[in-house]
Amino acid sequence: MIWSFARNTLLCLLGAALLSGCATRSLFQPYPDQARGWKSGLGAGAAPTSLLDKGADSADGVLYLQELGRVTQLDGDIDGSRAAFDRVFEHYRETDEAARLRATGLVTGAGALMVNDNALPYVAPDYERIYAHAYQALNYWQGDDVTGTAVELRAAAEEQRVAAARHEREIARAEQEADRQGIDPDRLDGYFAGLDVAAGTVKASFQNAWTFYLSALFWEAHGEYNDALVDYKKALEIHPGADWIKEDVTRVSRALDGRYPRGQGMVAVLYEQGYVPPRREISLPIPTPHGIFAVAFPTYDVADKPAPRSLTVRAEGGEQASTGVLTDVGGLAARHLREQVPAMLVRQALRATGKYNLQKKANDDFGPVGAFLTQLFNLVSERADLRTWLSLPAYGQAARLMLPPGEHRLQLSTPGGGASLTVPVVERGLTVIHVVALPDGLLTRVLPVQEGSL
Amino acid sequence: MVRVLSLAALAMALLLTGCASKVDYGDAQARETVTTDFGSTDLQMIAAKMVDDMMVFPPIVDMTRDRRPVLFVDRVKNKTSEHIDTESITDTIQTKLINSGKFRFVDMSVVNRVREQLEYQQDSGMVDQATAAQMGRQIGAEFMLYGNLSSIVKRDDSTKDVYYKFTLKLLNIQSGIIEWSGEKEIRKTRKRSLFGL
Numbered sequence: 001m002i003w004s005f006a007r008n009t010l011l012c013l014l015g016a017a018l019l020s021g022c023a024t025r026s027l028f029q030p031y032p033d034q035a036r037g038w039k040s041g042l043g044a045g046a047a048p049t050s051l052l053d054k055g056a057d058s059a060d061g062v063l064y065l066q067e068l069g070r071v072t073q074l075d076g077d078i079d080g081s082r083a084a085f086d087r088v089f090e091h092y093r094e095t096d097e098a099a100r101l102r103a104t105g106l107v108t109g110a111g112a113l114m115v116n117d118n119a120l121p122y123v124a125p126d127y128e129r130i131y132a133h134a135y136q137a138l139n140y141w142q143g144d145d146v147t148g149t150a151v152e153l154r155a156a157a158e159e160q161r162v163a164a165a166r167h168e169r170e171i172a173r174a175e176q177e178a179d180r181q182g183i184d185p186d187r188l189d190g191y192f193a194g195l196d197v198a199a200g201t202v203k204a205s206f207q208n209a210w211t212f213y214l215s216a217l218f219w220e221a222h223g224e225y226n227d228a229l230v231d232y233k234k235a236l237e238i239h240p241g242a243d244w245i246k247e248d249v250t251r252v253s254r255a256l257d258g259r260y261p262r263g264q265g266m267v268a269v270l271y272e273q274g275y276v277p278p279r280r281e282i283s284l285p286i287p288t289p290h291g292i293f294a295v296a297f298p299t300y301d302v303a304d305k306p307a308p309r310s311l312t313v314r315a316e317g318g319e320q321a322s323t324g325v326l327t328d329v330g331g332l333a334a335r336h337l338r339e340q341v342p343a344m345l346v347r348q349a350l351r352a353t354g355k356y357n358l359q360k361k362a363n364d365d366f367g368p369v370g371a372f373l374t375q376l377f378n379l380v381s382e383r384a385d386l387r388t389w390l391s392l393p394a395y396g397q398a399a400r401l402m403l404p405p406g407e408h409r410l411q412l413s414t415p416g417g418g419a420s421l422t423v424p425v426v427e428r429g430l431t432v433i434h435v436v437a438l439p440d441g442l443l444t445r446v447l448p449v450q451e452g453s454l
Numbered sequence: 455m456v457r458v459l460s461l462a463a464l465a466m467a468l469l470l471t472g473c474a475s476k477v478d479y480g481d482a483q484a485r486e487t488v489t490t491d492f493g494s495t496d497l498q499m500i501a502a503k504m505v506d507d508m509m510v511f512p513p514i515v516d517m518t519r520d521r522r523p524v525l526f527v528d529r530v531k532n533k534t535s536e537h538i539d540t541e542s543i544t545d546t547i548q549t550k551l552i553n554s555g556k557f558r559f560v561d562m563s564v565v566n567r568v569r570e571q572l573e574y575q576q577d578s579g580m581v582d583q584a585t586a587a588q589m590g591r592q593i594g595a596e597f598m599l600y601g602n603l604s605s606i607v608k609r610d611d612s613t614k615d616v617y618y619k620f621t622l623k624l625l626n627i628q629s630g631i632i633e634w635s636g637e638k639e640i641r642k643t644r645k646r647s648l649f650g651l
Contacts, residue, residue: 093489095612099650147532154535162609169611454531 026060026387027120034276035390038071039194039275040392042438049080056084060122061089061094063387066132070391074436074443078142085136088124092132094099095123111287116296117347119386126163126206127332128389130156134211136447137218138434144448146222153215157231162382163206171339178342183287183349191284191299195338198300202331205339209238210327210396216248217268217400221430221450225255233414235326242324244400267410268400269323271311272393272436276329277304279337281384286348293352297344299382302332308395311435316412319401333388344385393436412444419444476533490642491576492538500620500638501546507636508624509554514634518556524593525551525624526560528600535620547599547622560595597633598625614644 026034037051049071055064069084112119124132133156140148178184216231229252236245254260277300284297308328314320355378362370405427412419416437421444423431429451436443470482486493508514517523527548530540551557601622608615617639624634 096609097489097646099647100612101649148537151532151535151537154533158535158607159610165610305526 013024016449026385027115027383030281030383031063031118031387032390035067035278038067039391041440042071048138049075056087060387062088062095062124063389065091065121065130066124066389067391069132070135071388073139074391074438076445078139078179082136082139082143085132088132089136092129094123098416112347112351115381116351116383117344118383118387120198120385121385123427124389125333125336125414126159126167127208127336128392130159130163130206130208130211131329131392133159134208134214136446137214141218141432141447141450142445146427146450146454149218149221150454153211153218156211160206160208160211164204167204167206167339171342174234174340174343174346178346181346182347183342185346191282191297192338192341194302195299195334195341197302198305198330198334199338200328200331200334202236202328204333205332205336207238208327208332208396209235210398212238213245213326213398214270217266217430217432218450220248220252221266221428222452222454223428224254224454227253229256237322239326241349244321244324248400260428263404263427264402265405265427265429265431266400267313267315267403267408267425267431268398268435269311269313269321269412269425269433269435271323271397271399271414272398272434273309273311273414274306274394274437274439275388276333276388276390276392276394277301277306278390279333279384279386279388280304281386284348284353286345289353290356291358295348295352296382297348298337298382298386300330305330306394308397310397311399311412311414311437313399313401313433315401315403316409317403319403321399321401323397323399325395325397328392329392329396356401412442414442419448424449460465464589469507487642490614490644492536492618496618496640497543497546499640500543501550503638504547504620504622504636505550505554508551508634509556511634514624517633521599522556522558524558524560524595525597526562526595528562530599530601530620530622532603534605536605538603543603543620544599554631558593560593573591573607596627598627599623600625612646618642 027152034051034055038048041048049068052064052068052071055061056068058064065084065088069081069088072078072084073081133152137149137152137156140152210450212231216228216235219225219231229249232245232248232252236242236249239245251261256433279298280301281296282299283294285292286295308325310322310324312320312322355374359371359374359378362374403425405425407422408425409420409422410433412421412433412435414435414437419442421433422435423446425431426449429449431449432447434445434447482493482494483498486495494600527544530544532538534539547560552559570590572587575581576589597621601620603618603620605619606617618641620638620640623632626633
């Protein structure tokens with residue numbers, strides 16, 4: 001009798017694991033471990049994309065496709081990257097347009113309730129959606145498709161606008177729900193202190209000054225001073241102390257009055273430093289009606305976060321500039337997780353209760369063997385949701401120089417190495433150098449010069 | 455027993471064929487409302503409105519009474535947050551205008567290929583010069599068609615609202631006067647359903 005129960009339980013659990021295993025690949029192998037597969041060797045020009053291609057068709061497809069878009073872009077495969085991001089946007093659209101209560105959602109939701117949050121299909125947070133559009137804009141830019149670039153930059157701005165509106169409503173709702181379930185997130189604040197430190201000065205989980213700056217540069221180069229002014233001002237709003245952005249605002253304000261400096265062009269360095277830190281798992285005591293349960297919970301560790309290092313660009317004429325941090329992606333990710341805490345706590349409390357009941361029933365009806373098996377399952381399945389887009393940079397930085405028209409030899413230096421390159425400068429035009437510093441090398445590419453009207 | 459089995463087989467067959475995908479022809483002019491993105495119906499609505507507006511505008515009616523003015527299409531700027539092929543819109547408008555018999559067009563997008571052909575006819579020695587097209591005999595366009603397509607998108611959890619505005623202008627190249635201007639507004643709203651698969 002006991003054995004037949006044990007067999008049935010095992011079969012059930014195996015079935016649950018398998019079913020949810022089809023849905024997502026991160027159920028039993030933590031995502032950051034998988035990500036190591038494609039992050040290593042990326043700077044050296046060998047992107048292992050086979051892992052990502054496989055993941056692209058899973059329930060977490062959007063996550064793997066985001067990684068694929070970024071990895072292929074860094075690898076120089078612009079067409080591959082563009083195709084991957086196109087599929088990413090298709091996923092975003094499906095998420096946005098899906099019915100609010102879905103039958104399939106209930107099934108995976110039930111799976112997640114029995115197993116862990118990794119069984120829920122991945123939904124890209126706002127900051128990742130904004131980055132996806134910004135990178136797609138860079139793809140079009142690289143292909144010298146001005147209209148395509150403009151479209152993607154507008155789409156990135158649209159995401160930021162929508163995120164700002166949605167944001168406050170959602171957090172308020174999640175806190176209400178936590179309250180209803182009798183969970184007080186404030187009581188657990190000690191456990192999230194690290195998360196708050198990691199979030200640092202980031203106020204909102206979606207405000208991305210780097211993409212605002214990128215689009216401001218683009219609009220300015222095409223004489224769309226009104227749009228440029230709006231985006232420079234938004235970047236300045238996020239970094240009120242940045243003097244160089246103040247200069248940009250002044251310059252473009254004058255341009256609106258028809259006074260634009262003559263005899264020079266702009267060289268901008270868009271610098272992306274390192275990789276965004278991955279989430280870590282901690283054990284968190286959660287109160288339930290049956291006592292306190294220790295559950296696995298994701299968090300960020302400040303120790304994983306690299307310090308921002310700036311890049312210095314020098315022209316042969318002596319002009320030089322150092323990049324300033326515009327976007328702290330680790331901060332955005334930590335802030336996003338912090339905002340998710342109330343909703344996650346509710347799910348964890350329900351899950352802990354469910355697992356407790358299963359174990360109790362097994363123990364009551366079938367003694368220690370049943371209890372042992374369910375306990376084993378509960379232990380193995382207790383994993384935090386560590387999925388986030390991990391090939392994003394740790395910091396998005398930028399700097400710009402005004403130089404006379406002509407060819408210029410520029411020296412780029414970072415603490416991790418440097419590069420020297422020759423770039424064209426066009427009067428009133430914009431030359432962008434996209435620099436990505438990875439642990440195993442510095443990737444640089446010069447994007448086609450932007451000038452003239454759109 | 456046999457009956458149960460055959461019934462089951464029948465039900466299975468029905469289910470399986472029900473799941474098979476199917477290809478069919480549809481009406482190209484049918485209203486398309488799959489998503490709020492710019493689609494075929496928007497294109498058709500815009501082209502029809504522009505051409506209708508232009509053909510009934512009194513100064514244009516006067517102008518085309520005795521002659522067929524020559525136009526060229528510059529381009530329609532895509533100022534939306536979607537990748538839209540605006541050339542396809544202007545192509546439809548151009549086709550409708552040509553078919554009205556009131557206008558003629560020169561095509562700036564094939565200038566290089568036309569030049570190559572002219573050079574071949576003139577210089578290759580392969581073409582009978584009596585029939586060769588002569589350089590410098592093309593007719594200059596009198597008017598230019600150009601415009602903008604812009605959009606405003608508002609979105610929240612349950613609703614997406616897209617507003618498109620298409621503006622087309624007809625400019626007299628010599629005088630610089632805008633002889634005609636047309637506008638078409640389109641609003642599309644999508645509400646998320648509460649229940650679904």
